[in-house]
Amino acid sequence: MYILELYQNNYSKDLVAFDSLDEGRDFVSKIPGYTIEKEYGLENEYxxxxxxxxxxxxxxxxxxxxxxxxxxxxxxxxEIIWKEISNLSVTKDKIIEGYSKIDAYIIDNEEVKSYIEEREVKYGFIKEFLESKGYEVGRSFFGSEDGEAIIYRKKESEEWHFLCHLDPSLLDIKNLKINLEEIVDEGLI
Structure with missing residues (x-):
């Protein structure tokens, strides 16, 4: 199901919904001056x-x-914006289509569970590793533009330092233990 949103100058209005994008585009084609432009593989409708x-x-x-x-x-x-939304009146027995905002990042609904699980496992590993080296570890900046981050400090220090964001790039690091050992060995933290 697609919701037709009309957007202009920070004001938006959800106007109507359609079962398919083709039906929606058939409807908006009846608006005088309707234009669809394709640039860099993206479609802009207005x-x-x-x-x-x-x-x-x-x-x-x-x-x-x-x-x-x-x-x-x-x-x-x-601007014409199409918002895809799942119709829960139709039985599908699968994760709804679309995306979810997890902290500051947009994650495909099919990947939300594994993303959160892997993110928390990596945070737990980093926390455990740094605590074994004498650091106190915390989380901060939840809801900020760049998202939640791992912070650390020596136990006797009052000053917290930034280590990294809990973002999709953290999940791309395969040898996290080796990277952490190099960071600690080089005295970067």
Missing amino acids: FNPENIPDYMEIIYNENIVPLSRFMFEPEENV
């Missing part, structure tokens, strides 16, 4: 409100959708 009359109706599957140029600011295009 319309200019100056092309909309004072009042019009778009009839789709016997539904009447009112539209007016007075609904929008005249100077800027209105």
